Amino acid sequence: MSPRLVPGGTDRVRRRDRPIRLTVDGEPVSGVDGQTIAGVLLAAGRTAWRTDPAGEPRGVFCGIGACFDCVVTVGAERDVRACRRRARDGDEVRTQARAEDR
């Protein structure tokens, strides 16, 4: 019972997917070129990857860059909105906890 990418082979828009590989907190995760980092994480079965100031889990909410719920660290860049950043092959994504900032 998770978010799911329409499989490229059966998609009516006839995608010709190119696979990419990322790591999330060191774990390998596979995705499709063109997906946002949020799209990769959701399709990989992760619905949450951040904790709020109260320690509660958060993932994607607004999906268009307005709410900042989905921010992650990509390589050396902190606070990247996962819903707006395209995933690139080899991206090293790290999850963030808001409580750590204080």
Add this chain to the structure above:
Amino acid sequence: MTRVVIVGAGPAGLAAADAALRAGAGVSLLDAAEQPGGQYHRMLPAAFRAELPDKIQHGRRAFDRRRRRVLDHPRCTWLPETSVWSLELRDGEPPLVHALRGVADGADRESVTLVPDALVLATGAHDRVLPFPGWTLPGVFTAGAAQALAKGERLAVGENVVVSGTGPFLLPVAASLSQVDARVLAVFEANQPRTVLRGWTRDAGELVPHLKKAGELAGYAAGQLRQRVPYRMGRAVVEARGDGRVEEVVVARLRADWSIIPGTGRTLAADAVCVGHGFTAQLELPVAAGCDLAGDAVLVDAGQRTSRPGVFAAGEITGIAGAPSAVDSGTVAGWLAAGGDPARITGALRRRDRGRAFGRRLARAHPIGGGWTGWLRPDTVICRCEAVDHACLNRALAAPVTAGARSVKLATRAGLGPCQGRICGPAVAELSAAAGAEVARPHHRPIAQPIRLGELANLRTEENP
């Protein structure tokens, strides 16, 4: 040659660019996304290499023609992945536009400054979502997020999905979810049939020109029926529950004012819920430009001119009325910003007026009922960024020392998080008003988009690329 700078390449901004080019201007068209289209014509990423992208786009052909005409035009400079972070005011002229070019939230984006003879703001809107218990659980999405992920990435946010809120936009969201093979259990429209019908049909003579839009809505409704998605009115998701993610939602029947009819709550198992209670216009840039507002929209005259010299506004920031209306207001704004003769766009002016009437009707048919505050519990989070709950906000609103809008913000931190009150702002304003406290003026954000301190320190100005 007049240089028209247009911020936002959705339906309004793209139409403005098209019209300004026709009127002979040079155009710089900026958008934060990689491709034009905005939220409405969200395109699949090129990297998906889709052979049949038209299969999922609504009204795609006219949009495609306009997109090519604009982007291929020799007088048009298209600036994708460009975020405007600041407007610098000038006397008697439109402000300078400071922007960053590069991947979203990247660390070493290129800074650009544009010097407009006329500025068209077409920054659009995002979903408004009222707080309710459990709305911070993963698996609760805005309706727009579900739409963006389905249309833009071919991703279903869940397998068994509930759509809830108000307004005609809920139907295309349900349709998009079906297209990515999610099962839409039901669409819940919070308003009563009576409210919706009366809102749409008052001054019925006005309705005829809206037939195209009505036909579009009927098309969605028919699609819904074919797919057997129940559409229930006078009901809403008033709570989401689950252990670390959504597992079930509570749906209750509502009175006309959106207060819950006691004893009507029932639970429904679902792994995602998509919620939209109308839209919030993205007014940061109009406010930064010093434009007067009219309620929740930018105040514009018959020529889409704002109160500031050389600054025009178009689309959802001038009143929520949907994409077709946005196109007409964009055409008017772009044409006049380029110095075009108004006598040559009488058709667009007339359609724009009808669009405005449509927007007024939409607001009447799908109002937000004040009774939603009764859905809240003391521990319901209001400000998502700072996890400020209803009890905390109420304490600040009740204390005479902290009841001022600024004090409420500082005492509770509601609105001080990364989103800068974009999401909780309207809810905090409504709760403040209900408590008899001062209401903050929204949208005042001197830095409109996040910029890294390193980028700020290294600003190199390149004018009019």
